[in-house]
Amino acid sequence: MGTSPNNIWCVIPVYNNGSTVADVVRRCRAQMEQVLVVDDGSTDLPLGFYEMLESMGVRYLIHGRNRGKGAAILTALAFLEGEKADYMITIDADGQHYPEDLPAFLELLERQEDLLVVGCRKFEGDNVPGGSRFGRAFANFWLKVETGASCGDCQSGFRAYPVAALAKLRFRCRHYNFETEVLTRCIWGGLKLREVPVRVHYPAREERVSHFRPWLDNLRISLIHVHLVGLRLLPWNAKRIAKAKPEKGPGWGVLLHPAAFLKQLLRENATPGGLAAAAAVGTFLAVLPLPGVHTLAILYVTVRLNLNKIMALAIQNLFMPPLTPFLCIELGYYLRHGHWWTELTFDSVVREMPYRLWEWLLGSLVLAPVFAAAAFVAVFAAARLLAGRRGDE
Known part of the structure; x- marks a missing residue:
């Protein structure tokens, strides 16, 4: 059973990406009719930013203070659940992703349901951070341990989530570690993991804006992996959120x-x-x-x-x-x-x-x-x- 593209929203969490977010929003709006921006307590947005969103027909939600990327995605989830949306596609506001790759997600979502789609970044070019390569391999390894599923890029923020299914889950994390937790819990819940190749742009180091704090955020990610592995060792399975029945094993x-x-x-x-x-x-x-x-x-x-x-x-x-x-x-x-x-x-x-x-x-x-x-x-x-x-x- 397919999903109508009119029920799919593009969600852009933003925190202090004032130099790039306007361009990202315009390009996303050119690809999709329904776009939602969640301002997670930004202080550097350009003058007239919200008026620009309204002129383009883009919806927006505002956090009074910075609460974390995961919290921004969950705020979008609650809103889209009320809008009866089928899927939300999250994309970063820092200009790393190409909104022109959105049609690849839409094409896949129209053909199947109960999908969790991850945009697998092509790490090409001279400015790809070494830490991103290591972090991706680290995250991919732990996802395999926790779920048995293979994913080429667990750390990509370019993803599509089924709204109704995701709303059935409860999450501990509210920062960057949310994207680690949500991936594992969705697969435990029976969603089918699919990947689409996407392009990625990394500016030179001196031009790059990142709010990822290596020590604190890596600690948070490591702790949630410990928590998820501990849950996996328990002798019962996680809550199922997919409509389709699980595939039977070899017996x-x-x-x-x-x-x-x-x-x-x-x-x-x-x-x-x-x-x-x-x-x-x-x-x-x-x-x-x-x-x-x-x-x-x-x-x-x-x-x-x-x-x-x-x-x-x-x-x-x-x-x-x-x-x-x-x-x-x-x-x-x-x-x-x-x-x-x-x-x-x-x-x-x-x-x-x-x-x-x-x-x-x-x-x-x-x-x-x-x-x-x-x-x-x-x-x-x-x-x-x-x-x-x-x-x-």
């Missing part, structure tokens, strides 16, 4: 084709980062005192986090008893008593077992992160090396 019939099933497992999230994350998780859980249930714990976590199960299960063999538990107990004993455990006797092991378990746990909480970090680095380096060799062949 038990896949076990009738073990070779194909094994190939599928080997290829699952088999990027260097994905394999390294699986190795780190498998290592961390293998070191913890979970006798008899290590394999089950690793399987559960890797299934929930969409990690490579073969890697995680294989690497646990490096930490089988007795060496790793002994190292943990030794370290735990030292942390408790200030000296190393040297009385390795039947009495000290069996009769004092409750103390040994406590020391095992204490030592593992120190060694597990260290071993997991080492496994991540080693597997990532090896996987990158092998990928490079395959590329040269």
Whole structure:
């Protein structure tokens, strides 16, 4: 079922982009009939800006103070829900995106419903910030872990959201981290992720205006990833917001084709980062005192986090008893008593077992992160090396 273009709005959140926003609005209005500007407490907008919007038939909403990009998008969402809009397409006001790429979104939205569309930026030219490249790879990796979905540009602000579906969700974030949270929650809710290639313009560094605060905003983004991963580890699924029924998985019939099933497992999230994350998780859980249930714990976590199960299960063999538990107990004993455990006797092991378990746990909480970090680095380096060799062949 398609969606009428008349029910699609272009939303432009703006905060102190006075030198670029007027041009962005004009170009968006040339592509779409319905445009909404949300002024998030700007102090540098040009004189007569709101009169210009009214003359073009552009609607606007105003925040009395700066509340964050996520808050601006949610303000637009509440307004458009009242307007019975089907979709809103968000575009940044800093001139980074090309409004002339809007038709690519409209064409896709007319053909399907329950879509979440992300404009994948083409990082070309001399002025692309190195931090943007790293940030995109970082965000793409965590989206894969949290949802199992692959996206070429999780940090792009050029997106299309279904209004009615989005209004069913509740969000914790109100700043740049909102765009991280909303992407994950929408995919959990059953929306179909689609991408369209879009152009991007980065001016020279001295001309660039950005309100992204590297330390604070990266901290906020990291914290929401921790929160989302924690939610993903819970044994129930998130609220579903899509109309269509979820697609059924392969079912038990896949076990009738073990070779194909094994190939599928080997290829699952088999990027260097994905394999390294699986190795780190498998290592961390293998070191913890979970006798008899290590394999089950690793399987559960890797299934929930969409990690490579073969890697995680294989690497646990490096930490089988007795060496790793002994190292943990030794370290735990030292942390408790200030000296190393040297009385390795039947009495000290069996009769004092409750103390040994406590020391095992204490030592593992120190060694597990260290071993997991080492496994991540080693597997990532090896996987990158092998990928490079395959590329040269």
